[in-house]
Amino acid sequence: MTKKQKKHLTRIITAAVLLAVVWLLLPLEGVWQLLAYCVPYFIVGWDVLWGALRKILHGELLDEEFLMSIATVGAFALGEYREAVAVMLFYQIGEWFQGVAVGKTRRNITQLMDLRPDYANVLREGIEEKVDPEEVEVGETILIRPGEKIPLDGIILDGTTAVNTAALTGESLPQDKGPGDAVVSGTVNLTGVITVRTQSAFGESTAAKILELVENASEQKARVEGFITRLAHWYTPCVVAGAALLAVIPPLLFSQPWSVWVQRALVFLVVSCPCALVVSVPLTFFGGIGGASRCGILIKGAGYMETLAKARTVVFDKTGTLTKGSFTVTHIVPQKGSKDDLLALAAAAESFSRHPIAQSVVAAYGKPVEAEPEDAKDHTGRGIEAVIGGRHIFAGNERLMNEIGVPCAGVNEIGTVIHMAADREYLGYLVIADTPKPDAAEAIRSLKAEGVEKTVMLTGDKAAVAEAVAAELGLDEARAELLPADKVTAVEGLLKTGSPLVFVGDGINDAPVLARADVGVAMGALGSDAAIEAADIVLMDDAPSKLSLAVRLSRRTMRIVRQNVVFALAVKAIVLLMGATGDANMWVAVFADVGVLVLAILNAMRALLVPKK
Ligand code: ADP
Numbered sequence: 302m303t304k305k306q307k308k309h310l311t312r313i314i315t316a317a318v319l320l321a322v323v324w325l326l327l328p329l330e331g332v333w334q335l336l337a338y339c340v341p342y343f344i345v346g347w348d349v350l351w352g353a354l355r356k357i358l359h360g361e362l363l364d365e366e367f368l369m370s371i372a373t374v375g376a377f378a379l380g381e382y383r384e385a386v387a388v389m390l391f392y393q394i395g396e397w398f399q400g401v402a403v404g405k406t407r408r409n410i411t412q413l414m415d416l417r418p419d420y421a422n423v424l425r426e427g428i429e430e431k432v433d434p435e436e437v438e439v440g441e442t443i444l445i446r447p448g449e450k451i452p453l454d455g456i457i458l459d460g461t462t463a464v465n466t467a468a469l470t471g472e473s474l475p476q477d478k479g480p481g482d483a484v485v486s487g488t489v490n491l492t493g494v495i496t497v498r499t500q501s502a503f504g505e506s507t508a509a510k511i512l513e514l515v516e517n518a519s520e521q522k523a524r525v526e527g528f529i530t531r532l533a534h535w536y537t538p539c540v541v542a543g544a545a546l547l548a549v550i551p552p553l554l555f556s557q558p559w560s561v562w563v564q565r566a567l568v569f570l571v572v573s574c575p576c577a578l579v580v581s582v583p584l585t586f587f588g589g590i591g592g593a594s595r596c597g598i599l600i601k602g603a604g605y606m607e608t609l610a611k612a613r614t615v616v617f618d619k620t621g622t623l624t625k626g627s628f629t630v631t632h633i634v635p636q637k638g639s640k641d642d643l644l645a646l647a648a649a650a651e652s653f654s655r656h657p658i659a660q661s662v663v664a665a666y667g668k669p670v671e672a673e674p675e676d677a678k679d680h681t682g683r684g685i686e687a688v689i690g691g692r693h694i695f696a697g698n699e700r701l702m703n704e705i706g707v708p709c710a711g712v713n714e715i716g717t718v719i720h721m722a723a724d725r726e727y728l729g730y731l732v733i734a735d736t737p738k739p740d741a742a743e744a745i746r747s748l749k750a751e752g753v754e755k756t757v758m759l760t761g762d763k764a765a766v767a768e769a770v771a772a773e774l775g776l777d778e779a780r781a782e783l784l785p786a787d788k789v790t791a792v793e794g795l796l797k798t799g800s801p802l803v804f805v806g807d808g809i810n811d812a813p814v815l816a817r818a819d820v821g822v823a824m825g826a827l828g829s830d831a832a833i834e835a836a837d838i839v840l841m842d843d844a845p846s847k848l849s850l851a852v853r854l855s856r857r858t859m860r861i862v863r864q865n866v867v868f869a870l871a872v873k874a875i876v877l878l879m880g881a882t883g884d885a886n887m888w889v890a891v892f893a894d895v896g897v898l899v900l901a902i903l904n905a906m907r908a909l910l911v912p913k914k
């Protein structure tokens with residue numbers, strides 16, 4: 302609670318006590334009674350009255366402070382002193398509660414994420430200094446002890462340790478790291494002392510980027526929020542107009558008593574403020590986004606959450622998204638020469654690429670590559686090309702071989718085939734196999750359970766491989782042998798059906814597709830800035846089940862939003878009806894209004910809770 306909120310609460314309590322004293326203990330009459338009730342009234346409401354006065358001077362007559370002032374002054378005029386004080390008191394309780402809730406959710410999120418490092422131990426000329434992470438430059442060496450948060454992204458120079466990435470990924474399984482491995486800011490060093498060479502300044506680090514992303518997420522508004530704002534715009538004028546008609550028409554046209562109808566009109570004014578709607582909707586989204594980020598799911602705005610909740614088509618990239626992306630070499634078939642030579646050449650040629658295939662070939666070779674590739678180039682979705690020891694090497698699929706005019710026989714083996722050519726001469730092929738991720742099938746099943754109608758896999762791989770994977774995982778459709786541009790076309794075709802479409806990829810070579818989908822999700826993005834920037838939703842680790850969790854959390858958030866909107870509108874409608882017929886007095890109105898606000902806020906904060914696994 303801030304100082305201001307504490308003062309506010311003190312005023313509310315003082316006024317409540319005074320109201321009780323005047324009401325129950327002081328048997329006053331006439332003017333004295335009026336004056337006695339004025340004391341708690343002004344204590345609790347002076348700022349509202351003052352605000353209203355200023356608004357009148359600016360001509361803003363539909364402001365909630367103004368409406369509350371009219372309602373309470375009107376009640377005083379009718380001799381309903383207690384009601385007047387109570388309305389002001391409850392209005393202030395609602396305001397206070399709202400302030401605390403909004404502050405709390407905001408703080409909660411950044412605190413829960415617990416990413417911001419407080420300091421870095423930097424080694425300068427052999428001397429350790431404790432400095433602000435912002436003061437460390439790229440290429441400096443920092444020392445991190447067990448239990449300390451890793452302040453900056455970098456590469457381990459010395460020492461081995463286990464790292465807890467829970468703050469980023471929501472996964473608490475420690476990862477072992479040693480010299481040469483990358484570590485990421487915001488994670489926690491668990492067991493050993495390590496020295497790290499920094500690779501980016503703090504402002505560019507993973508922790509800083511993610512915090513910025515979460516803090517800005519509330520700026521992108523969901524469609525329901527726009528709807529609520531428009532609703533609020535006409536709700537208040539309508540209710541106020543209703544109040545005016547109610548106060549004037551029956552006495553003038555039907556010679557009814559003024560006091561009865563003015564009193565009913567005041568009930569209208571009390572419920573004229575759309576607070577519960579206006580506050581609870583963004584609060585719910587903020588809570589939902591915060592809850593998701595605690596599970597390692599970063600959602601860049603309420604609108605994406607809204608679309609994700611409605612997702613009907615989910616399109617996946619294959620390699621690295623549904624499959625592990627770590628291939629084992631199952632077969633080496635040289636045209637001439639030895640298997641080892643072919644593998645060594647493939648590893649050397651692939652050693653520059655970040656593609657999962659390339660990294661697996663290098664890993665299968667197991668030794669440091671002998672020759673550095675020159676003029677290396679990715680042929681996205683087909684393979685690579687590089688010059689090694691003066692020879693021009695191509696490695697890739699049949700399509701690549703056709704493009705360079707090297708004849709290659711069709712290979713009927715299970716797995717992904719990498720054909721090799723040197724200076725336009727065919728060298729043979731490697732067959733590599735990848736396996737689906739352990740939770741991929743389960744993720745597809747639970748997406749279906751959440752209302753996804755169609756799951757599609759897009760891949761640049763051979764049709765046989767695509768079909769095998771699709772069958773194993775229970776996907777509805779697989780489209781094979783696609784270049785990145787074909788993937789964009791495929792997604793555009795699926796978008797034509799008009800149902801919300803989610804694309805999930807690894808963010809490495811599918812940025813154009815990510816951008817084209819209604820919601821682009823990048824998976825396993827920890828440490829990959831490009832993927833974090835290209836996607837609308839970022840899954841920090843690479844488990845497909847995080848996607849179904851994201852859909853589930855989004856749907857829950859939308860459910861809470863709907864509950865709040867329907868509940869608030871229903872209660873207001875009932876109170877207005879009862880007010881018009883004289884069945885609800887100001888007590889009922891103010892209880893209902895503040896009650897709805899408080900319940901809506903509490904319900905909104907439910908969105909912050911993380912489901913048990
Ligand atoms: P996916 O669509 O499954 O993510 P990509 O579009 O990245 O796959 O690649 C499509 C195909 O291109 C692969 O199946 C492979 O045949 C070939 N390919 C891509 N990158 C490489 C590489 N670095 N080395 C050899 N072949 C590659």
Ligand code: MG
Nearest residue numbers: 618619620810
């Ligand atoms: Mg890919």
